[in-house]
Amino acid sequence: MKILVCISKTPDTTTKITFTDNNTKFNSDKVQFIINPYDEWYALVRAIEIKEQSGATVTVINVGGADCDAIIRKALAIGGDDAVRVDVEPEDAFFVADQIAQYAKTENYDIILSGKETLDYNGSQVGGMVAGLLDVPFISMASKLDMAGNVATVERDISGGKEIINVQTPFVISAAKGMAEARIPNMRGIMAARTKPIKVLEPFASEKFTSVKHYDMPKEKAGPKMISADHPEELVALLHNEAKVI
Amino acid sequence: MSVLVFVEASEGKFKKPAYEAATYGAKVSAMLGVEAHALCIDEADEAELKTLGDYGIKKVWFVKDARLKNFDPLVFAKVITQAEAQINADVLVLIQNYNGKAIAPVLSAKLRAGLVSGAIDLPLKDGNSFLVRKNVFSGKAFATYEMHSAQKIISLIANSVAPEKTENSAVLTEFKPELMDADFKITVKEVVKASGTISLSDAEIVVSGGRGLKGPEHWGMVEEMAGILGAATACSRPVADIHWRPHTEHVGQTGIAIRPNLYIAIGISGAIQHLAGVNGSKVMVVINKDPEAPFFKAADYGIIGDAFEVVPKLNEALRKFKAGN
Numbered sequence: 001m002k003i004l005v006c007i008s009k010t011p012d013t014t015t016k017i018t019f020t021d022n023n024t025k026f027n028s029d030k031v032q033f034i035i036n037p038y039d040e041w042y043a044l045v046r047a048i049e050i051k052e053q054s055g056a057t058v059t060v061i062n063v064g065g066a067d068c069d070a071i072i073r074k075a076l077a078i079g080g081d082d083a084v085r086v087d088v089e090p091e092d093a094f095f096v097a098d099q100i101a102q103y104a105k106t107e108n109y110d111i112i113l114s115g116k117e118t119l120d121y122n123g124s125q126v127g128g129m130v131a132g133l134l135d136v137p138f139i140s141m142a143s144k145l146d147m148a149g150n151v152a153t154v155e156r157d158i159s160g161g162k163e164i165i166n167v168q169t170p171f172v173i174s175a176a177k178g179m180a181e182a183r184i185p186n187m188r189g190i191m192a193a194r195t196k197p198i199k200v201l202e203p204f205a206s207e208k209f210t211s212v213k214h215y216d217m218p219k220e221k222a223g224p225k226m227i228s229a230d231h232p233e234e235l236v237a238l239l240h241n242e243a244k245v246i
Numbered sequence: 247m248s249v250l251v252f253v254e255a256s257e258g259k260f261k262k263p264a265y266e267a268a269t270y271g272a273k274v275s276a277m278l279g280v281e282a283h284a285l286c287i288d289e290a291d292e293a294e295l296k297t298l299g300d301y302g303i304k305k306v307w308f309v310k311d312a313r314l315k316n317f318d319p320l321v322f323a324k325v326i327t328q329a330e331a332q333i334n335a336d337v338l339v340l341i342q343n344y345n346g347k348a349i350a351p352v353l354s355a356k357l358r359a360g361l362v363s364g365a366i367d368l369p370l371k372d373g374n375s376f377l378v379r380k381n382v383f384s385g386k387a388f389a390t391y392e393m394h395s396a397q398k399i400i401s402l403i404a405n406s407v408a409p410e411k412t413e414n415s416a417v418l419t420e421f422k423p424e425l426m427d428a429d430f431k432i433t434v435k436e437v438v439k440a441s442g443t444i445s446l447s448d449a450e451i452v453v454s455g456g457r458g459l460k461g462p463e464h465w466g467m468v469e470e471m472a473g474i475l476g477a478a479t480a481c482s483r484p485v486a487d488i489h490w491r492p493h494t495e496h497v498g499q500t501g502i503a504i505r506p507n508l509y510i511a512i513g514i515s516g517a518i519q520h521l522a523g524v525n526g527s528k529v530m531v532v533i534n535k536d537p538e539a540p541f542f543k544a545a546d547y548g549i550i551g552d553a554f555e556v557v558p559k560l561n562e563a564l565r566k567f568k569a570g571n
Contacts, residue, residue, distance in 0.1 A: 013384075122380075128347075137432050140344070159343055164436040177496070177500050209361070209395040211392050212390070213375070213390045215390075224532065225547050227548070228549075246508065246567070
């Protein structure tokens with residue numbers, strides 16, 4: 001079985017977000033970049049667990065410049081077998097998904113996994129787009145994935161509950177919490193990752209349909225209105241008369 | 247030329263997000279000078295489908311196909327693309343809920359159309375530019391996207407646009423998609439519904455508890471407040487991780503991101519990961535005995551005090567208020 005895991009580079013969760021060039025570009029100066037946690041903790045780790053159970057191969061794919069090699073090496077240290085990097089700056093989700101889909105078409109992967117969304121653009125787009133471009137089933141927000149031969153049993157979150165489904169390979173999954181527990185790479189994994197291959201590909205011809213015109217920041221709050229713990233009825237009045245939410 | 251809104255019903259009835267999407271679609275259609283259409287795949291009767299007209303939808307397309315009872319994003323996207331081709335839609339609108347998150351990107355791939363997911367405002371036309379604003383960096387900033395494709399897909403975050411009634415009535419028309427049995431590749435074995443609770447993503451008010459509540463046995467007062475307010479209950483990540491509450495209630499960056507009108511956080515310190523999932527809330531109330539809790543900085547209203555003393559008193563005040571209103 002061949003598994004492809006899509007990983008993206010995102011600013012660390014605690015990053016203070018700022019912009020440059022008249023608020024048209026994200027300021028990456030002094031920003032610590034990490035593997036998008038949903039890609040790492042859930043998609044990648046579950047792929048590695050399946051590999052450990054059934055002898056699958058796990059390839060990691062990233063669309064990005066050479067500065068992404070550090071996060072790719074980490075994914076390999078966690079247990080990926082090899083990696084592919086499409087050497088182009090990711091600007092638009094469709095463009096990224098199309099790069100992944102065009103590469104995936106050449107290799108016939110059984111399972112393609114991504115995180116449910118990225119920490120930076122929060123779009124929940126790439127997984128579904130890859131599925132649409134490859135015309136294979138897409139199971140979004142999956143919290144459990146078990147394989148028996150080429151049939152998967154998947155739990156996915158739905159509004160007000162969850163659904164348990166069966167689907168045959170090939171398919172694409174976007175992974176949410178519950179899929180796996182995060183792993184920390186050990187020294188053996190880190191050493192092994194140094195010699196694992198990263199194949200660098202020229203970008204495929206594609207299209208971009210969206211671009212960020214500018215960014216802005218939420219207005220700073222003046223600070224909360226404090227209410228005495230002895231008079232919570234004042235809060236009720238404020239929520240009704242001032243905030244008008246009850 | 248038209249705007250097509252994909253609406254979902256729940257047990258035959260539309261909930262507020264469907265009317266929000268209808269209102270949004272009607273406003274976009276007015277901006278573009280085209281008609282607003284809606285497509286409903288769920289079983290909703292004629293009277294229910296007609297209610298979409300009250301929110302500015304001119305034509306409602308409904309699909310009757312028992313095979314569509316189970317959700318499959320690829321199949322749903324196929325139905326929507328066929329409807330889109332028939333009515334020549336320029337803009338497709340969906341709600342960014344669980345199903346919308348699955349369908350919208352597949353639609354984008356199939357139509358080769360730009361997608362802005364998680365929109366929070368109506369689009370703006372600036373000359374030839376079509377601009378859509380959304381939250382980015384887990385709510386720490388906003389980005390205004392320019393959409394370049396001829397067709398555009400927008401998925402709207404629930405609670406971003408208030409439903410608005412207009413003088414209008416809708417024409418109902420059955421839409422018969424061409425589907426083959428081979429299109430259905432996902433088999434639903436079981437649906438597990440969380441019983442008797444208000445869905446977190448639909449809720450207008452959410453009452454949430456954290457580690458400050460000290461144990462699952464103390465959640466009665468949280469549920470009581472939710473009952474008085476008609477709210478959904480939620481919790482912080484540690485609470486779900488130690489199994490005091492189910493993971494379906496976990497709000498925050500790794501759990502569910504929500505945007506209710508009112509979020510009441512009890513005994514939650516407000517870690518950056520928690521805030522990332524709730525900072526889209528219109529109004530935030532924080533109750534915490536630690537005056538240094540970082541959540542107070544993000545809050546609109548705060549009470550410093552022991553939850554075990556404050557919450558019962560607050561519940562009493564809320565009950566009195568509800569009785570008089």
